[in-house]
Amino acid sequence: MSLRFAYTLDPMNRPVLSLGGRFVRPRPILGVTLFGPSDARMRDALLDTGADETVFPEELAAKVGVDLTMAPSGTARVIGHSLVPVRYAEVTLRITDGRERREWVGWVGFPSARMNRPLLAFAGFLQFFTATFLGDHEAVELTVNALYRGK
Amino acid sequence: MIVNGKAPAPPDLGLYQQNRPKFPREELLKYAGRHVAFSADGTRILASGADMDEVERELLAAGIHPSQVVGSYVPDPDEATP
Numbered sequence: 001m002s003l004r005f006a007y008t009l010d011p012m013n014r015p016v017l018s019l020g021g022r023f024v025r026p027r028p029i030l031g032v033t034l035f036g037p038s039d040a041r042m043r044d045a046l047l048d049t050g051a052d053e054t055v056f057p058e059e060l061a062a063k064v065g066v067d068l069t070m071a072p073s074g075t076a077r078v079i080g081h082s083l084v085p086v087r088y089a090e091v092t093l094r095i096t097d098g099r100e101r102r103e104w105v106g107w108v109g110f111p112s113a114r115m116n117r118p119l120l121a122f123a124g125f126l127q128f129f130t131a132t133f134l135g136d137h138e139a140v141e142l143t144v145n146a147l148y149r150g151k
Numbered sequence: 152m153i154v155n156g157k158a159p160a161p162p163d164l165g166l167y168q169q170n171r172p173k174f175p176r177e178e179l180l181k182y183a184g185r186h187v188a189f190s191a192d193g194t195r196i197l198a199s200g201a202d203m204d205e206v207e208r209e210l211l212a213a214g215i216h217p218s219q220v221v222g223s224y225v226p227d228p229d230e231a232t233p
Contacts, residue, residue, distance in 0.1 A: 006172040011179045013228040024176055031164040031171065031193075031221050039158040042191070044171075044223035059203065063217070098165025116186070116224040 002132075002143040003097040005030045008044070026138045032120065034108070035092035036064025045118035047131070047140060052076040053086060053109040054093075054124030061110045066091065068110055076109055078119055086111045093125070095142075102142075104128065104150025161218045167193040171221075184227035188220035 009024035016022050028047040033040055034056060041064055043056065053076035061068050071087040078084055086109030094103040106124040120126065128148040132141040144150075170193030178196070186206050188198040197220055198209035207217045 005168055008172050009176065010226055011176040011183070011228060013180065013183075031167050033161050033164065035161075040161045040218045042161055042164060042167075042218070042221040044189075044221060057203070063207075096163060096165050097168050098163075101163070101165075116226070 001100050002141045003095060003100050003102065004139055004141045005097055007138040007140070028133065028140045029117070030095060030120070030140075032118065033094040034060065034064060035094070036061070036066045038065030040064060043118050045120045047126070048119045048121050049126065049131075051078045051119045051121035052123060053078055054106070054119060054121050055086060055109040055111055055115065056118040057115050058087070058110040058112050060118075061087075061089065064091070066110075071110075074109075076111075076123075078109070078111060078115075078121070084111045084113045102144060102148070102150055104148065158218050159216050162191040164191065164221070167191055167221055170194050179225050180228075182225040184225070186222065186224050188215075188217070189223055191219060191221065193221070 007026035008029035009026055012023050012025060016025060029044050031042055032045045033042045041060055055078045066089045068087045071089050073087045075083050076086050088107050088109050090105055091108055092105050108124050129142040130145050182199050185199045186203050187196045188206050188210055190197055198206045200206040200209060203222050210217050
């Protein structure tokens with residue numbers, strides 16, 4: 001079994017020459033549910049094979065009850081692949097395509113830098129899946145691998 | 152709404168994943184550069200704002216708990232990064 005997610009079409013106001021004049025840019029964006037100690041939030045997040053860490057905006061941590069006061073910290077290449085400081089916490093993530101659901105506990109980063117979209121990177125996300133990007137179908141398939149320890 | 156002091160469980164996103172990619176481009180363009188809250192089935196935008204804090208304030212004013220929607224961002228077509 002694998003989860004299959006159709007790409008989201010981000011609107012453009014001019015034709016994209018390299019895409020045959022389309023007025024959209026297809027991007028591998030999927031809805032993710034993040035569970036903290038007291039609450040949960042669902043966010044559209046971008047699958048980004050070039051980012052180091054799975055990251056969500058820092059303001060989200062407080063909303064779900066994650067206390068970052070004493071959290072371990074580090075740096076990671078995330079937003080626009082620039083190096084930013086992040087604080088880490090273990091949270092539960094859930095994804096589903098309507099046929100299959102996966103839920104696991106993993107480390108995610110919360111950068112203080114402004115970010116518009118959460119990123120699903122190798123650490124905390126892609127490390128647990130075999131990802132197949134289907135360019136012709138504008139979809140991505142995720143199959144859990146041997147590292148996956150969730151439900 | 153918050154019931155007995157506990158936040159409601161977030162809904163399943165199966166329908167969201169089917170409907171969200173089909174959301175009309177023209178409708179999305181109205182929110183370019185803004186944060187939005189999609190309904191859990193991915194068919195409607197329920198609130199928008201300059202950031203997610205503003206979106207959540209709008210949701211709460213409408214009696215919708217923020218855990219029941221999908222927060223998203225509609226990029227400005229002229230922005231450099233997604």
